[in-house]
Amino acid sequence: MIDRLEPFPKEEAELRAAFWEQVGSFPEGYKIKRCLQCGTCTGTCPVSYAMDITPRQAIALFRAGHIEDVLHSRTIWLCASCYSCTVRCPVGIRVTDTLYALKRIAMEQKIYPPKFPVHTLSRVFINNVYKYGRNYELGLGIRYFLSTNIVKLFTNIGYAWSMIRRGRLGLIPKKLKNINQMHAIIKKANEFGEG
Amino acid sequence: MLEYAYYPGCSLEHTASPYDKSIRAVFDALGIGLHEIEDWNCCGATMYMSVKKIVGYAISARNLAIAQNMGMQICVPCSSCYTILRKTNRHIAWDLKERAKINEALKAADLSYDTFVEVRHPLNILVTDVGLEFIASKVTNPLDGIKVAPYYGCQIVRPHGYFDDVDDPVKMDQLLSALGAEVVDYPTKVRCCGGMLMTTQEDVALALNLTLLEAAVDNNADMIATACPLCQMNLEAYQSKINKAFHQNFHMPIVYFSHLVGIALGLKPKAIGSDKLLIEPEKLNAKAREVSV
Numbered sequence: 001m002i003d004r005l006e007p008f009p010k011e012e013a014e015l016r017a018a019f020w021e022q023v024g025s026f027p028e029g030y031k032i033k034r035c036l037q038c039g040t041c042t043g044t045c046p047v048s049y050a051m052d053i054t055p056r057q058a059i060a061l062f063r064a065g066h067i068e069d070v071l072h073s074r075t076i077w078l079c080a081s082c083y084s085c086t087v088r089c090p091v092g093i094r095v096t097d098t099l100y101a102l103k104r105i106a107m108e109q110k111i112y113p114p115k116f117p118v119h120t121l122s123r124v125f126i127n128n129v130y131k132y133g134r135n136y137e138l139g140l141g142i143r144y145f146l147s148t149n150i151v152k153l154f155t156n157i158g159y160a161w162s163m164i165r166r167g168r169l170g171l172i173p174k175k176l177k178n179i180n181q182m183h184a185i186i187k188k189a190n191e192f193g194e195g
Numbered sequence: 196m197l198e199y200a201y202y203p204g205c206s207l208e209h210t211a212s213p214y215d216k217s218i219r220a221v222f223d224a225l226g227i228g229l230h231e232i233e234d235w236n237c238c239g240a241t242m243y244m245s246v247k248k249i250v251g252y253a254i255s256a257r258n259l260a261i262a263q264n265m266g267m268q269i270c271v272p273c274s275s276c277y278t279i280l281r282k283t284n285r286h287i288a289w290d291l292k293e294r295a296k297i298n299e300a301l302k303a304a305d306l307s308y309d310t311f312v313e314v315r316h317p318l319n320i321l322v323t324d325v326g327l328e329f330i331a332s333k334v335t336n337p338l339d340g341i342k343v344a345p346y347y348g349c350q351i352v353r354p355h356g357y358f359d360d361v362d363d364p365v366k367m368d369q370l371l372s373a374l375g376a377e378v379v380d381y382p383t384k385v386r387c388c389g390g391m392l393m394t395t396q397e398d399v400a401l402a403l404n405l406t407l408l409e410a411a412v413d414n415n416a417d418m419i420a421t422a423c424p425l426c427q428m429n430l431e432a433y434q435s436k437i438n439k440a441f442h443q444n445f446h447m448p449i450v451y452f453s454h455l456v457g458i459a460l461g462l463k464p465k466a467i468g469s470d471k472l473l474i475e476p477e478k479l480n481a482k483a484r485e486v487s488v
Contacts, residue, residue, distance in 0.1 A: 025248065027289045046387040050399045078396060081241045082387035083353035087361045096354065100245035107246045118395045125242045129254070133236040135205035144394060152397075159432055163210060166471040170209045177234050181304040182254065189253035189300035 022101035034091040041085035077118035133176030198228035204276035211424030216468030217453035260308040274350040274423035335461040337375030344416035374459035448476035
């Protein structure tokens with residue numbers, strides 16, 4: 001009989017509230033409650049071997065009241081969005097979308113795994129799209145490596161050159177003609193919060 | 196006459212320009228109209244909507260709203276853009292409150308989105324709308340003797356499998372067979388290439404691509420055909436790194452499926468951009484030369 005559950009510490013309680021709000025904000029997000037802990041998500045994930053916490057463990061940790069540990073893990077930033085877990089889950093949990101929900105909480109609360117600056121890529125990407133309206137691939141790579149691992153900037157030069165030579169890596173970003181229109185949309189949408 | 200609005204997406208402007216060139220040339224050769232969406236913007240990709248949802252959907256919807264005014268379905272070759280634009284449709288249909296918010300954001304740009312525009316992948320358009328029989332009848336340069344591994348990647352079939360099976364898709368197999376190519380067994384046809392992990396976690400992505408290349412070699416493929424800019428780039432541009440990291444000796448051309456269609460229709464490598472690949476698909480180019488002699 002469970003009659004005396006200890007309340008969650010304040011921080012955990014806030015993160016949980018944010019999490020429930022997030023999983024309520026996309027189709028079938030609520031199915032997370034049905035998790036059987038079968039591990040199909042982990043088994044089918046092509047990158048789970050490199051995760052510190054597997055997708056199944058992430059759900060178990062959340063249930064046990066350790067959502068912050070999940071946010072500190074590399075798991076949500078290692079997901080390559082292949083959706084294997086989502087199509088295989090026997091109870092229909094939208095695992096990939098759930099990881100995105102956790103990403104949004106992590107970005108909002110600025111809780112990141114130590115020495116793993118993948119979230120920087122999202123920030124650089126978003127700034128790029130704001131500036132030009134389109135993704136500027138060369139600029140994205142340069143800025144990301146400049147702020148994370150400058151060595152890789154040099155190890156990738158040869159590859160970049162082979163693409164530039166074939167006209168497959170533009171040196172000049174292409175900008176929308178109507179970039180103001182896009183800024184107006186982003187400004188208005190931002191007023192609705194992180195969502 | 197079949198007509199579609201065309202959303203190339205950012206990759207097709209640069210790294211995947213050979214894909215863009217071949218889709219335009221092939222559609223033109225088959226008499227299908229492609230009308231580029233005026234001043235389209237980045238779909239936001241996974242990266243945008245996974246960190247800022249409403250803004251991500253709103254900028255994605257700008258493209259859909261412009262296409263809606265064109266009154267056509269949208270042809271989207273990039274798997275990632277394809278998934279994102281479909282996801283935007285699904286989300287807007289599901290969440291009426293957010294639909295109102297997104298429309299309010301669009302209103303700031305004098306746009307609105309209320310009729311759902313069907314988002315289509317060119318692979319599906321070719322097989323379903325144009326039809327295999329029609330395409331086969333247009334083949335002037337059958338690809339017999341060319342063994343191709345059909346690599347679908349993740350996002351044209353997952354998460355929803357709109358036009359093909361999520362585990363064992365067959366549309367590309369059917370299309371390539373109709374061109375006369377020999378489609379080899381390719382058990383990794385929907386396995387992940389790692390996507391953006393090549394930038395953020397290179398060792399993991401290299402290992403994923405090693406599996407894909409090994410499976411193609413094991414099944415005696417002459418080349419791998421892809422339908423996604425990121426898959427193509429990871430497999431092709433990083434092949435030398437894979438060779439170095441795992442002491443391999445791969446020299447596997449990675450073409451877009453539309454290159455195979457183009458050559459079979461009698462188009463030249465230059466016209467379909469297959470001359471801009473890093474690893475030359477020698478067997479395919481030899482086919483193109485056979486005709487011109």
